Amino acid sequence: MLTDIERAKYREIARRIRFDVIKMTYHAGSGHPGGSLSLVELFTMLYFKHLVHKPNDPNWQDRDRLVLSKGHACPALYAVLAESGYYPREEMWTLRKFGSRLQGHPAKDKGLPGIEVSTGSLGQGLSIAIGMAISAKMFERRDNRIFAILGDGEIQEGQVWEAFMSASHFKLDNLIAIIDNNNLQIDGYVDKVMCIYPLKEKLQAFGWRTITCNGHSLDEVDKALEIAREKTGKPTVIIIETIKGKGISFMNNKAEWHGKAPSREQALIAVTDLGYPENVLDKDID
Amino acid sequence: MTIYEEHGWRMIPSRNGFGLALRDLGETHPELVVIGADLTESVRANYFAEKYPDRFFNAGIAEQNAATIAAGLALSGKIAVFSTYGVFASGRAFDQLRTTICYNKTNVKIGGAHGGLSVGPDGATHQALEEIALIRVLPNMVLIIPADSEETYKATVAAIEQIDGPVYIRFGRSPVPTITNKDTPFEVGKALTIKDGSDLTIAACGSCVAESLLAAEILDKKGISARILDIHTIKPIDKTAIELASRETGAILTVEEHQVHAGFGSAVAEVVVQTCPVPMHFIGINDRFGESGTPQELIKFFKLDYENIALQAMKLLERNF
Numbered sequence: 001m002l003t004d005i006e007r008a009k010y011r012e013i014a015r016r017i018r019f020d021v022i023k024m025t026y027h028a029g030s031g032h033p034g035g036s037l038s039l040v041e042l043f044t045m046l047y048f049k050h051l052v053h054k055p056n057d058p059n060w061q062d063r064d065r066l067v068l069s070k071g072h073a074c075p076a077l078y079a080v081l082a083e084s085g086y087y088p089r090e091e092m093w094t095l096r097k098f099g100s101r102l103q104g105h106p107a108k109d110k111g112l113p114g115i116e117v118s119t120g121s122l123g124q125g126l127s128i129a130i131g132m133a134i135s136a137k138m139f140e141r142r143d144n145r146i147f148a149i150l151g152d153g154e155i156q157e158g159q160v161w162e163a164f165m166s167a168s169h170f171k172l173d174n175l176i177a178i179i180d181n182n183n184l185q186i187d188g189y190v191d192k193v194m195c196i197y198p199l200k201e202k203l204q205a206f207g208w209r210t211i212t213c214n215g216h217s218l219d220e221v222d223k224a225l226e227i228a229r230e231k232t233g234k235p236t237v238i239i240i241e242t243i244k245g246k247g248i249s250f251m252n253n254k255a256e257w258h259g260k261a262p263s264r265e266q267a268l269i270a271v272t273d274l275g276y277p278e279n280v281l282d283k284d285i286d
Numbered sequence: 287m288t289i290y291e292e293h294g295w296r297m298i299p300s301r302n303g304f305g306l307a308l309r310d311l312g313e314t315h316p317e318l319v320v321i322g323a324d325l326t327e328s329v330r331a332n333y334f335a336e337k338y339p340d341r342f343f344n345a346g347i348a349e350q351n352a353a354t355i356a357a358g359l360a361l362s363g364k365i366a367v368f369s370t371y372g373v374f375a376s377g378r379a380f381d382q383l384r385t386t387i388c389y390n391k392t393n394v395k396i397g398g399a400h401g402g403l404s405v406g407p408d409g410a411t412h413q414a415l416e417e418i419a420l421i422r423v424l425p426n427m428v429l430i431i432p433a434d435s436e437e438t439y440k441a442t443v444a445a446i447e448q449i450d451g452p453v454y455i456r457f458g459r460s461p462v463p464t465i466t467n468k469d470t471p472f473e474v475g476k477a478l479t480i481k482d483g484s485d486l487t488i489a490a491c492g493s494c495v496a497e498s499l500l501a502a503e504i505l506d507k508k509g510i511s512a513r514i515l516d517i518h519t520i521k522p523i524d525k526t527a528i529e530l531a532s533r534e535t536g537a538i539l540t541v542e543e544h545q546v547h548a549g550f551g552s553a554v555a556e557v558v559v560q561t562c563p564v565p566m567h568f569i570g571i572n573d574r575f576g577e578s579g580t581p582q583e584l585i586k587f588f589k590l591d592y593e594n595i596a597l598q599a600m601k602l603l604e605r606n607f
Contacts, residue, residue, distance in 0.1 A: 065362075107389075108389075108390050109389070109390075109391065116361070117357075117358075117361055117386075117390055118385070118386075118389045118390050119386075120385065121381055121384075121385040121386075123350075124350075124354045124381075124382060124385065124386050127350070127351045127354030127355050127357075127358065127382075127386075128354055128355075128357055128358040128361065128386060129358060130351075130354075130355050130358055131354070131355040131356060131357060131358015131359040131360070131361065131362065131366070132358045132359070132361060132362050133358075134343065134355070134358070134359060135358070135359050135362030135363070135364055136362065138340070139319075139362075139364070140362070158350070159348075159350040159351055159354070159382075162345075162346075162348035162350060162351035163351050163354075165346075165348070166345055166346070166348070166351055166355070170343070
């Protein structure tokens with residue numbers, strides 16, 4: 001359980017990240033706000049409490065690794081990296097612009113600190129994380145952990161099931177997959193487009209320890225990440241129950257906000273939804 | 287006695303060179319790991335796996351996962367070798383090669399086994415005839431098709447010791463004549479002049495180099511002097527050697543165990559037309575799938591044998607197609 005002071009602190013960070021996502025995609029004129037907003041509480045608790053990392057030494061060898069397999073949600077990742085101090089805040093507004101280190105999908109070769117690997121073609125991130133987890137567990141023998149964040153729609157990719165199978169086969173208990181279960185993908189509800197459920201049962205059958213939590217409750221996400229610390233000989237999956245577009249009135253649970261940027265009018269409404277004065281859209285929050 | 291044996295060429299599958307190199311490098315490179323996909327012995331990864339069981343991982347029949355795990359290992363500082371049949375390594379896992387292995391410039395080496403027609407009786411499904419087209423378009427990728435087992439050994443060593451980034455090495459299943467030896471020079475990106483000549487150049491890769499060399503003997507008897515180039519590195523290709531061949535011999539015939547469309551000949555032609563255009567002709571598979579048969583039967587059927595190479599060389603010189 002978080003203390004009231006902690007909860008207030010993380011809530012404020014989450015609010016800032018939501019603002020960053022809105023402002024970034026508004027300036028970019030394109031991007032993926034919906035699936036970024038569903039990850040905000042998760043990223044807050046990971047980067048500000050659970051992840052072992054050093055923003056001023058991004059290549060520190062004992063760091064935990066995070067692979068954003070659903071690479072399109074990079075606005076949320078870019079925001080939490082900036083909020084953690086990996087790179088200057090002003091650079092966020094270059095998202096998707098020519099010459100930017102903040103590419104439309106995470107690009108390792110552009111050198112943005114904190115980006116472990118380029119992702120964007122769905123279904124591959126968990127396998128990358130497995131390679132990293134094998135290396136950490138069997139060769140470096142470090143205590144660090146490897147996180148992979150997947151979308152729920154992404155699980156329709158066959159490779160993800162190859163990866164699920166192999167992670168338990170290799171007994172990678174230093175691997176934590178997190179599934180952003182917002183039940184929406186571009187064409188609509190995940191269970192209507194191509195049903196992936198029941199998820200927990202399938203993953204248990206594949207040899208994973210499963211944890212489920214409300215992905216927008218800071219306390220629940222914190223608790224899930226706390227439980228995940230205990231090593232059981234199996235890989236762990238945390239299914240976070242989330243809402244696509246969470247926190248913005250007109251984006252909440254709407255598939256159409258998967259890959260669309262807010263207009264100026266919409267961004268102003270979003271800023272108000274988050275409890276900020278409208279002028280922060282142009283002059284920033286600090 | 288076959289014509290190959292008459293030349294004193296030992297018949298060895300090029301995949302052996304790959305396996306032996308991995309086994310030897312395992313000792314000097316503790317960071318070397320190998321990922322297989324259920325074909326451990328076929329691709330000769332067993333040479334490594336038996337000696338270093340802790341550094342060999344079998345991903346099962348799941349090439350996409352296997353290729354991407356290799357990338358994850360490489361991102362953690364390992365030199366990761368992923369090997370399976372070429373059809374699967376290049377085709378089944380193409381997006382993984384493109385977006386994860388190459389875009390991230392990971393230090394992954396891909397062993398494309400059973401390349402070309404060398405898998406013979408297995409038929410079209412398993413005959414990899416599209417790898418050059420698929421692999422050559424990938425940025426950051428190096429593509430090597432060695433002529434024999436010795437050259438495959440050297441190519442594997444070079445890929446692991448000299449190149450920090452993705453390399454695809456294509457090798458074959460069936461025994462092929464070993465035309466190079468331990469002392470033959472090998473440099474990535476540098477074509478090997480196996481035989482000098484002045485009337486035309488026959489450029490080849492893989493087992494087609496040996497056939498081209500035999501073709502040159504027939505041509506010699508007819509008073510035609512053919513230069514034989516072993517262009518083992520398809521990417522980056524040796525532009526200097528190709529331009530020189532164009533200027534000095536005036537005609538180029540390419541030979542490949544691969545589709546002619548977007549294949550080895552096309553790679554050579556790109557250099558020729560931009561440096562010193564000369565008449566060319568391409569021998570290879572002409573827009574069709576393979577079929578079952580012994581590799582020898584198939585080589586003859588698809589006109590990749592030395593007799594046809596010699597014939598096509600003469601036609602090229604007479605401009606008679």
